[in-house]
Amino acid sequence: MSCLMTTYVARSKQVAARMLGGEMMIMSPRDTTLFNLNDVGSVIWESADGQTPLDDIVARLCVEFDVAPEVARQDAETFIQELAEHGIMHVSDQPIGAEPPRQEPS
Amino acid sequence: MNVLMEEMNRRALALNIPLGAQLDVTYRCNERCIHCYLDHDDHGEMTFDEMKDVLDQLADAGTLFLTLSGGEVFMRMDFFRILEYARKLSFCIKIKTNAFMIREKEADLIRDSDVSSVQVSIYSHRPEVHDAITLLPRSLERSVRGIRLMQERGVKVIIANVLMRQNMADYEGVRALAKSLGVESTIDPTITPKMDGDRAILGLGIGGQELRDVMHNADLVGNVDEFCATPPPVGDEDLDTVPCSASHTYCYISPYGDVFPCVQFPLPTGNVRKQKFLDIWRYSPQMNDVRSIRPRELPVCSSCSHIGTCTRCPGLAYMQGDMRGPSVQDCEKSYARTGIPSANMKLRFAATGGHPVEGQQIVNLVQIQ
Numbered sequence: 119m120s121c122l123m124t125t126y127v128a129r130s131k132q133v134a135a136r137m138l139g140g141e142m143m144i145m146s147p148r149d150t151t152l153f154n155l156n157d158v159g160s161v162i163w164e165s166a167d168g169q170t171p172l173d174d175i176v177a178r179l180c181v182e183f184d185v186a187p188e189v190a191r192q193d194a195e196t197f198i199q200e201l202a203e204h205g206i207m208h209v210s211d212q213p214i215g216a217e218p219p220r221q222e223p224s
Numbered sequence: 225m226n227v228l229m230e231e232m233n234r235r236a237l238a239l240n241i242p243l244g245a246q247l248d249v250t251y252r253c254n255e256r257c258i259h260c261y262l263d264h265d266d267h268g269e270m271t272f273d274e275m276k277d278v279l280d281q282l283a284d285a286g287t288l289f290l291t292l293s294g295g296e297v298f299m300r301m302d303f304f305r306i307l308e309y310a311r312k313l314s315f316c317i318k319i320k321t322n323a324f325m326i327r328e329k330e331a332d333l334i335r336d337s338d339v340s341s342v343q344v345s346i347y348s349h350r351p352e353v354h355d356a357i358t359l360l361p362r363s364l365e366r367s368v369r370g371i372r373l374m375q376e377r378g379v380k381v382i383i384a385n386v387l388m389r390q391n392m393a394d395y396e397g398v399r400a401l402a403k404s405l406g407v408e409s410t411i412d413p414t415i416t417p418k419m420d421g422d423r424a425i426l427g428l429g430i431g432g433q434e435l436r437d438v439m440h441n442a443d444l445v446g447n448v449d450e451f452c453a454t455p456p457p458v459g460d461e462d463l464d465t466v467p468c469s470a471s472h473t474y475c476y477i478s479p480y481g482d483v484f485p486c487v488q489f490p491l492p493t494g495n496v497r498k499q500k501f502l503d504i505w506r507y508s509p510q511m512n513d514v515r516s517i518r519p520r521e522l523p524v525c526s527s528c529s530h531i532g533t534c535t536r537c538p539g540l541a542y543m544q545g546d547m548r549g550p551s552v553q554d555c556e557k558s559y560a561r562t563g564i565p566s567a568n569m570k571l572r573f574a575a576t577g578g579h580p581v582e583g584q585q586i587v588n589l590v591q592i593q
Contacts, residue, residue, distance in 0.1 A: 132338040134316030136288040138243075139235045143288060145316050150340060152228045 127198050128168030128214035130206045168214030236473045241286035244474040246487050250295040251479055255322055255358040259428050261416045269479040272302045276309050281501040283313040293320035307337050316340050323370030331373035341380040344371055349397035375406050383409040388428045417543045419490050435560040452561045455533045462532035463520035471514040485514045489539025524550050528567035530558040
């Protein structure tokens with residue numbers, strides 16, 4: 119991911135996902151690999167609608183978790199890279215189509 | 225079960241979230257399996273819009289694992305619309321089908337729907353046995369074709385085989401068939417009474433000696449010594465644990481909107497046509513009654529040496545008359561596994577002066593009504 123161009127990230131439509139106790143649980147149906155995202159990861163996941171630039175997601179992380187922009191950026195890129203390697207997050211320099219996230223049960 | 229899955233179940237249990245659910249989209253079926261517990265007439269299935277509403281409610285309630293079953297799911301002309309809608313809600317979906325109606329087009333659509341697995345019922349590798357159980361000519365041929373089409377497309381297929389007297393000799397053949405098709409297979413010796421309470425089909429179940437043979441088959445159970453070991457001393461943890469997922473993290477919804485604790489537990493708890501799903505899940509007295517069951521309070525089973533290792537099904541016990549009573553079929557399994565009679569069996573033997581007989585169907589000895 120380059121810091122010089124606008125990056126967009128989108129959740130894969132192929133995965134199963136649900137918010138459980140404040141943390142996002144994600145399962146790849148094909149190989150049943152299960153991922154448990156912490157609160158930072160959950161915010162990135164929910165924000166990864168394919169339309170929101172990564173810069174805006176990083177800015178949200180800075181506000182919600184009171185972290186420096188460079189730290190938030192580094193963490194977000196590492197996280198997104200890992201999910202992308204498992205095929206459950208898509209990365210592009212163009213906006214990507216995606217489904218809206220589900221809300222946690224009230 | 226991996227650590228993360230255990231943690232997810234633990235969290236769902238603590239938060240009272242129905243992590244898993246089975247939704248039967250129809251009870252209609254093209255087969256007439258001799259052991260089936262369902263009435264296949266349509267008594268007013270939910271419409272597509274009602275199904276959508278139920279799926280929305282399950283997703284909002286936190287359900288992740290969804291099984292779509294029947295009846296035969298493909299008897300519904302709108303099944304793929306239901307499946308597509310469910311996938312948009314990010315469920316992890318398993319389909320149960322007999323695969324009879326799966327041709328290239330259906331196999332393509334299943335592949336494109338990213339379901340986690342498709343379970344197909346196969347009772348024998350021999351058409352004369354399988355078709356005599358389904359009562360549908362050429363059903364084995366058609367089902368195997370459906371499996372092959374899905375497997376070729378990378379869909380994970382699991383063959384499920386229910387053991388009965390009719391097909392007891394063929395389970396190795398079914399396993400070999402599964403291997404030749406490149407798919408997994410499971411077997412289950414449990415015959416479930418009909419939903420209307422008719423228990424006559426239990427007579428199709430395999431006998432005690434056959435059950436013992438299955439339980440001691442290393443190809444099926446792995447380490448026989450471990451699987452069939454004498455149960456360890458019962459501890460407080462065994463007596464205070466949650467006995468199964470029914471009503472704790474799992475529930476079942478019929479094609480008519482009735483909500484039950486489990487597919488094998490026909491205790492009505494509410495109907496989504498009249499109530500919100502979460503209101504039923506959280507506040508139904510019946511659901512909470514099931515939720516309150518702990519082994520310690522079970523009048524017979526609490527004194528049983530098998531209580532820590534038994535697969536006791538409260539739904540089967542309910543169908544025998546008391547959800548807090550013994551599940552005779554699970555008593556049979558514990559006995560077949562270890563050779564040690566359950567507390568329930570000992571009571572019956574004491575009352576009748578009988579004793580377990582090798583090769584005899586134990587259910588006839590210990591039936592409680």
